[in-house]
Amino acid sequence: MLVRDIMSSPAVAIPVATTLEDAYRLMREKGIRHLPVIEGQDLVGVITDRDLRLATSSLVPSPFPPGSPVSTVMSRPPLTADAADPVEDAARTMREKKIGCLPIVEDGRLIGIITGLDLLDALMRMTGADKPSGRLEVRLPDHPGELARLTVTLSQRGLNVHSILTYPDGPNSVRTVLRIGSMEIRALAHDLRRDRFEVVWPPEKPCPR
Amino acid sequence: MPSVIFHPAYSRYSFGDAHPFSPVRVEMMLDLLEALDQPARVMAPEPATRQDLLRVHSEYYVRRVEALSAGEEVPDCQDYGLGTPDTPAFRGMDEAARWLVGGTLHGARLICEGGEKRVLQLGGGLHHARRNYASGFCVYNDLAIAIDYLTRHGLWVAYLDIDVHHGDGVQQILYEDKRVMTISLHESGQFLFPGTGSVHELGSGLGRGLKLNLPLEPFTEGESYLEVFDQVVPAALRQFRPGVLVVQAGADAHFDDPLADLMLTTYDYEAIFRRILEWADLFTAGRVLFTLGGGYALRAAPRVWTILHLLIHDLRVVGDLPEPWRRKWKATLEDRVPAALHDPTPSRFDIPNREEIAHRNRQTAQRLLEGARPYWF
Numbered sequence: 303m304l305v306r307d308i309m310s311s312p313a314v315a316i317p318v319a320t321t322l323e324d325a326y327r328l329m330r331e332k333g334i335r336h337l338p339v340i341e342g343q344d345l346v347g348v349i350t351d352r353d354l355r356l357a358t359s360s361l362v363p364s365p366f367p368p369g370s371p372v373s374t375v376m377s378r379p380p381l382t383a384d385a386a387d388p389v390e391d392a393a394r395t396m397r398e399k400k401i402g403c404l405p406i407v408e409d410g411r412l413i414g415i416i417t418g419l420d421l422l423d424a425l426m427r428m429t430g431a432d433k434p435s436g437r438l439e440v441r442l443p444d445h446p447g448e449l450a451r452l453t454v455t456l457s458q459r460g461l462n463v464h465s466i467l468t469y470p471d472g473p474n475s476v477r478t479v480l481r482i483g484s485m486e487i488r489a490l491a492h493d494l495r496r497d498r499f500e501v502v503w504p505p506e507k508p509c510p511r
Numbered sequence: 512m513p514s515v516i517f518h519p520a521y522s523r524y525s526f527g528d529a530h531p532f533s534p535v536r537v538e539m540m541l542d543l544l545e546a547l548d549q550p551a552r553v554m555a556p557e558p559a560t561r562q563d564l565l566r567v568h569s570e571y572y573v574r575r576v577e578a579l580s581a582g583e584e585v586p587d588c589q590d591y592g593l594g595t596p597d598t599p600a601f602r603g604m605d606e607a608a609r610w611l612v613g614g615t616l617h618g619a620r621l622i623c624e625g626g627e628k629r630v631l632q633l634g635g636g637l638h639h640a641r642r643n644y645a646s647g648f649c650v651y652n653d654l655a656i657a658i659d660y661l662t663r664h665g666l667w668v669a670y671l672d673i674d675v676h677h678g679d680g681v682q683q684i685l686y687e688d689k690r691v692m693t694i695s696l697h698e699s700g701q702f703l704f705p706g707t708g709s710v711h712e713l714g715s716g717l718g719r720g721l722k723l724n725l726p727l728e729p730f731t732e733g734e735s736y737l738e739v740f741d742q743v744v745p746a747a748l749r750q751f752r753p754g755v756l757v758v759q760a761g762a763d764a765h766f767d768d769p770l771a772d773l774m775l776t777t778y779d780y781e782a783i784f785r786r787i788l789e790w791a792d793l794f795t796a797g798r799v800l801f802t803l804g805g806g807y808a809l810r811a812a813p814r815v816w817t818i819l820h821l822l823i824h825d826l827r828v829v830g831d832l833p834e835p836w837r838r839k840w841k842a843t844l845e846d847r848v849p850a851a852l853h854d855p856t857p858s859r860f861d862i863p864n865r866e867e868i869a870h871r872n873r874q875t876a877q878r879l880l881e882g883a884r885p886y887w888f
Contacts (some may be wrong), residue, residue: 421648434639434646434679434705460596462589484598485647485676485704488769503702504772508730508860509651 303424306385307393308424309406311414316372318347323368326354336403338412339376345405345412347376347404352402382407385414389424392416410426410509430465438480438487439503441471449478455497456482461492513629513823514621516614517541522633523607524600531770531807537633539692539813539840544820546836548854551820553633556617558609560654563616567655567684568731572643573605576650580605586827592645600688608650611635615653615846617661618800622755623664628797633816636759636804638678639705647676647705654802655684658757662690666754667692669795671744673783674761674804675771677708680723681759689717692751693746696736698764698771699726710879713886721887723747725879729772729870730861733779735869736764737867739876740783746880748794750887755798756791762806762815766860770807774862776854784822810844814852828852 314340316325325337329351339347349372357366357375366374379385383392383404392404396418406414426432442448449468456463471477484490491501515654522534544551558717564573576584579593579600588594601607612641615635621627637649658668660682670685672678672695685691700706714722725743727736748756764773801819804811821828830852837848862868 421596432704436704436706437702462595483595483597483707485770487704488771504729506772507766507772508862 303389303423304385304430304484305383305387305389305404305406305416306414306421308389309385309414309416310420311406313338313405313412313415315345315412316349317341318371318373319374321369322354322358322366322372322375325349325372326368328349329354335501336415336417337372337444338380338405338415339372340412343411345380345407345410347373348380348403348405348492349376353377383416384408389421393421398455420422426499428465429467429479433464433481433483434484435464435481435483436487438482438490439502440478440480441475441502442468442478444470444474444476452478452499454493455494455499456480456490461490513631514625514627515551515553515631515633515820516556516617517551517633518555518610518614519612520558520607520610523603524611524634525607526601526648530599530648530663532805533809534687535748535843536806536809536812537803537816539809540633540816540820542839543813543817543832543836545868546833547817547830549574549821549824549826551633554617555639556610556614558606559612559616559651559653560609562652563612563656563748564609566659567642567652568640569643575646576608577605591643592641593650595645596649598645598650604650608637611637612656615657615800615802618677618802619657619660621725622798622800623661628799629791630800631823632800632802633821636674636761636802637680638672638687638759638804639680640672640675642679642727643681649680650804652680652684654678654681654757654759657797658685658691662688667691667751668755668757669753670749670757670759672696672759672761672804673764674759675764675768675773676704676761676805677706677724678759679705681708682708682712682724685718686714686722687716687718689721691718692721692723692747692753694723694725694747696727696740698729698731698773701726702729703771709876713830713883718805720808720883721751723879723883727773727874727875728871730774730860730862731868731872732774732862732865733776733778733782735872736773736775736779737782737786738869739872741788742873742876743879744786745790746798747883748790749762753795753798755793756787758799758801759804760801760819761804761818761865762812763808764814765807765808765811767808767814768806770805776858777811777814777818777858778853781818781822781853788822809840810847810849814849817852823886868878
């Protein structure tokens with residue numbers, strides 16, 4: 303999944319001369335928290351609702367007056383990303399720098415923006431949580447061919463896998479979580495166990511005593 | 512006298528012998544009522560018309576179902592959830608599905624125009640079907656179509672879904688409708704198909720606060736189920752004051768069900784059905800329309816629905832299963848034939864974290880009520 307698949311485009315941006323007051327009003331109107339700042343065609347900074355609040359708070363010894371231009375408060379130079387970057391790269395940048403958005407730039411021009419919320423949407427799409435599906439969780443030995451063995455079994459049953467998520471689980475195994483477009487995950491789990499897969503979910507059902 | 516709706520043509524809604532959504536479940540139930548000397552007196556509906564379907568479904572979706580039904584190729588059918596392993600296409604599927612819709616719609620008409628109080632539709636309950644998407648064995652959404660009929664005729668509807676899967680199609684179709692409250696109890700979507708039905712899905716627009724979801728922990732037993740059922744459902748009904756209850760009575764929360772992980776017994780189902788009838792008397796002048804739904808354990812679902820049938824007729828729920836019936840269905844049940852209408856008394860299960868499950872369910876119910884209540888006043 304690429305940044306262009308999840309970004310908002312075009313981005314709402316403001317010129318450097320915009321006042322703090324007007325930037326604040328625009329955020330309220332549009333229900334947004336991040337504004338790229340442009341000078342001509344060029345992206346020169348980013349201002350967030352947090353920047354505004356910190357700059358103008360009465361708790362600050364000398365707060366900026368509402369009429370100050372955003373250039374006095376914005377972060378610069380802005381961190382940006384490319385529309386063709388993988389989503390996980392953008393996520394890593396935002397996490398490491400502890401920032402809430404990334405303007406997307408192509409040939410020096412602002413073409414869009416992604417925020418933390420867009421990344422959450424991406425997470426939901428990647429985990430298949432946005433389509434009717436059931437969950438299957440399998441622990442696989444961490445060596446080549448195991449995932450293939452699993453997916454071949456699924457494709458033989460004509461099952462449509464909406465998503466696969468694999469992450470390390472202990473020293474020699476990985477855990478694979480799949481969302482599958484099927485009501486019959488239990489029957490599938492039964493067959494997978496017969497084929498000596500370690501199925502974590504769904505477990506065997508308790509029997510009546 | 513309660514009305515029971517059925518037509519032999521319902522059995523045409525069948526995805527093949529190996530598929531769990533099998534018409535044999537109702538056949539076994541009707542046969543069991545006969546064997547118990549309480550034969551069902553059924554009235555026959557008409558199949559729903561294309562016009563009926565279009566109240567809820569998109570024309571381009573219906574057109575695709577019709578084409579598949581006629582044996583034509585529909586290259587993009589999987590984009591509409593059709594021709595998938597769960598909901599395969601078959602010859603005549605359009606008409607078969609319209610029979611089920613027609614039955615539920617007939618039930619709605621009996622209540623609106625015939626002044627009927629209790630209606631049991633022995634089929635339908637296809638709660639996963641969406642406007643333009645077949646899903647989870649469901650092609651047309653008979654429930655949403657019947658609910659649309661009821662609301663257009665002046666009855667506000669409380670829809671109660673006790674199928675073990677979230678009633679996502681009904682909820683989605685009616686998400687903004689202020690005349691319909693939906694309440695779904697189901698195994699949490701974190702674990703089970705279709706994945707939705709969290710407490711945060713509360714409806715939108717004028718329907719905000721009227722779409723309620725109670726997702727339950729895997730291996731929830733009857734005691735915990737009934738506790739949160741009692742906590743949420745009557746409070747919601749008291750607030751909403753519906754004109755009629757529509758109940759999707761799926762039997763797949765039973766412990767024997769092969770598709771899901773809740774642990775209800777037939778005793779729990781009896782308790783649930785008794786409460787629903789009681790609440791109908793209390794809140795909707797007795798008006799209640801039941802459909803069937805999921806329920807894939809042939810050992811359990813026919814007994815659960817037989818119990819429902821007896822209860823709506825105010826008949827006692829006792830008895831061993833008659834020997835001829837047991838003999839007749841022995842092979843179908845692979846020799847494990849239940850001895851009585853109820854499960855062996857009382858079924859208990861080895862569930863190590865029983866207390867934690869009950870605790871989490873309690874918290875979920877509380878979170879649901881806290882989320883919905885601000886919209887109720």
